[in-house]
Amino acid sequence: MSNLISLTDLTPTDLADLVSRAVRFGRVGVREKTLTDRSVGIYFSKSSTRTRTAFWAAATRLGAHVITYGTDDLQLTTGETLEDTGRVLGEYLDALVIRTNGDVEEMRRIGTASRLAVVNALSSDEHPTQAIADLAALTEEFGSLDRRHLLVVGEGNSSSCALALAAALTPGLRVTLLCPAGYEVPKDILGAVDLLGEGRARVEQITNPSLVQGPVDAVYTSRWQTMGVPKEDPEWLTAFEAFRVDDNFLGKVAAPHTVFLHDLPAVRGQEVTDTVLDGARSRAWRQAHHKMTAAMAVLEWCVTMP
Template identity: 60%
Template sequence: MRSLLSLADIDDRTLAALVDRAVVLGRTPQPEQTLAGKSVGIYFRRSSTRTRTAFWSAAVRLGAHAISYGPDDLQLVTGESLEDTGRVLGNYLDILVARTNDDMAELRGLARSGELSIVNALTAYEHPTQALADLAMLTEEFGSLDGRELLYVGEGNSTAAALALATAHVPGFRLTVVTPPGYGMPDEVLPLVEEIGGSTHGVTQTHDLASVDRTVDAVYTARWQTMGVQHADQEWMKAFLPYQVTTGLLDRLSKDDTIFMHDLPAMRGEEVVDEVLDGPRSRAWRQAYHKMTAAMAVLEWCAAA
């Protein structure tokens, strides 16, 4: 079975095909029922507005049957093994979309049975379908990613990590990640980026926002507390405040056609001010729409195996 657990597991051609398909689906109001007769499970152990609804809507629009599981609905909570759960669900489902917010071990355990496809809808260190939605948004906006640069400002969270892995698959595209000291991407991300993209990958990480002295094509931020998880340092906000996306920062970094992106939910007045999030450069709401088109592309890809 074909699963999407990490963007490090796929090749450049597959990523490009998924992004292009998401763009096409974004302009197709009534898509073909490519998942007719398929069954999709949606298992979320943590809260979700966009990703859970996007996958449900994606499955239904493509003709699949969808069932949703909450954190206490599977016998995993009573001690059944991951492998046994995956083996049983494979009798009923074709694809299981799962959000754990933990490491990848649970998803890999579910996939180990080989009985059904598993889609990572967010783990502690990567949000692959978010990155696909983001690249679809940028491709729709600019036509091509070649020669474009995305500036990500804020916590080096699962969104930033997924963007870095995605960027490594796209020659000519650049990503600069700017985070407060101590809040960068997980240590394993940049070695994976090098493994994927070699010495020519377009990913840079820094903690000095002032060192970004050029204009970029898109400025991206995300909430500073991923899924509301508390930072260990009680004074963490002081470290993040200089990285807030304000109108002044956006103006300094912008060309005539520069856009603003946010994966939502937004903590208004923290990582971004209202004037930017609701302003004319903002594509946050269209970006959220592409969470559904990216979900559709991934579900089709899994079902085609």
Template identity: 55%
Template sequence: MRHVLSLQDLDQQTIGSLIERAVDMADPNRRGTPLAGRVIGIYFSKASTRTRSAFSTAALRLGGDVMHYGPDDLQVTTGETWADTARVMSGYLDALVMRTNGPLAQLREIAEASRIPVINALSEHEHPTQAIADLATLREHFGDLKGRSILYVGEGNSSAAALATAVAAVPGLRLTLVTPRGYGLRPQAIDAVKQFSQGSELIQEHHDIGDLPQGVDAVYATRWQTMGVQHMNDDWLAAFDGFKVTREMMRSVGGAETVFLHDLPAVRGQDVDDEVLDGQGSLVWRQAFHKMTSAMAVLEWAVIGRPVEPR
């Protein structure tokens, strides 16, 4: 069963293939409907603009049909277990895409009971398909990821954890995460990435916003309150002082060819200035587009197992 729950469940070759396939899926001349006759279930427990739309349109563009479920649509609200729900869904659907915002263990429980692939569209600590979209965007733009460097600035959230794992799967790609102290990657995420990358020194994290790398190819920011969830500390914003991506920061760490990424939604004027988000070097809208192509690549792999080209 080809579940996509965490990138750390996949091998480096599979991650690389998914990135390449996401780039291929952007070809406007692409043809073929490998999911014709298949039904994809999409469950979202929270509001979503990009990821829900991306998976829905991805399934449709691949020829499949879509069933949508919201947080109040399933009998788990009345006490049925997720495992029993998964067993039932396995008789109706060909894959189940889920955004729970909960622990990954919950998705693993669902996947264990399923006879269909389960795809993580965002859990509490990882957003695997976001990272595939991120690197597909850079792969398309630069042509080759080897030797490139990314600076991630902001909270060590689910997007950051997935990005670190995806970077670890790409030979020669460097990532520096600069996160506020107390808002960095979880120790479990750091240990897992080190294990996945076999101790590679190309992925590093520190908390000094005054010590940024030079000559980076991409600067990546995210919203400081993931999914709009309030931080427990009322004074949390003070920890992010200096972490806003400005034109001055872009100039200080990169050059004319340095690009900007953001997983969106952005809080304009807080995590990034308008002139960066809307600037010439911004790839955020293409990055959002690649959420759909990455969803196409993941759905094709999970359901079919290999690329299916039209004859």
């Protein structure tokens, strides 16, 4: 079994293979049920529409049996340790998909069980499977990620962190993180990007929209309140006003071929306008489809890789 808890655990070849497999699943569907008679648990302690359903659909399409757990369904709520929970579930399951507001290290504690593959379906600091879906959508669109420039706009949240790490593993891909001051991608993540990319990662972070060097190939945004967690500053919205992706914003950074991505759910009128999200440039809905194909690639890789 192999865990996928953080992109920092992957090699460039690992990530490229996962993205390629996700693109293939999107193109031809399932040709072989590679997880027949395997068992997959899905534990989400927070709300989810796309990711939970994508992993359920991915596992069942590949032939696995699935059990889902809600917030209060595991004995974690009564004091059992993460390590003991993982050890027990490893006696029954082949993989456990987890979403929490905890950090990567909590998932690593569950993932110490040698017979259980653990998949990070969103932690407070990283969303690795979302990044795989995003790269699959971009690869499908452009054929190659080499010399492509992705502009990631808004809060430096778990999706932004994952895309920065993914860029470090993807030669030729350039990522610009455009974040409001005070809401940037954390310095420790940028440090990990440098280490992962061995100093060659084409990732930069800026806080002034006028400094974007366009045109870019894709503009990406997320909702400004990740997982609905409130911000400490009651006036936080004022810091984000210049970061709304509308037609005017796109007009300043886009070329004719530029596409728009959003990891969804969207708060229409905040981080993106209807005309952009529903417009001709938007690939958000195909991107959502690739959440399932990425989940298929990840589960297959975690459970069947020697």
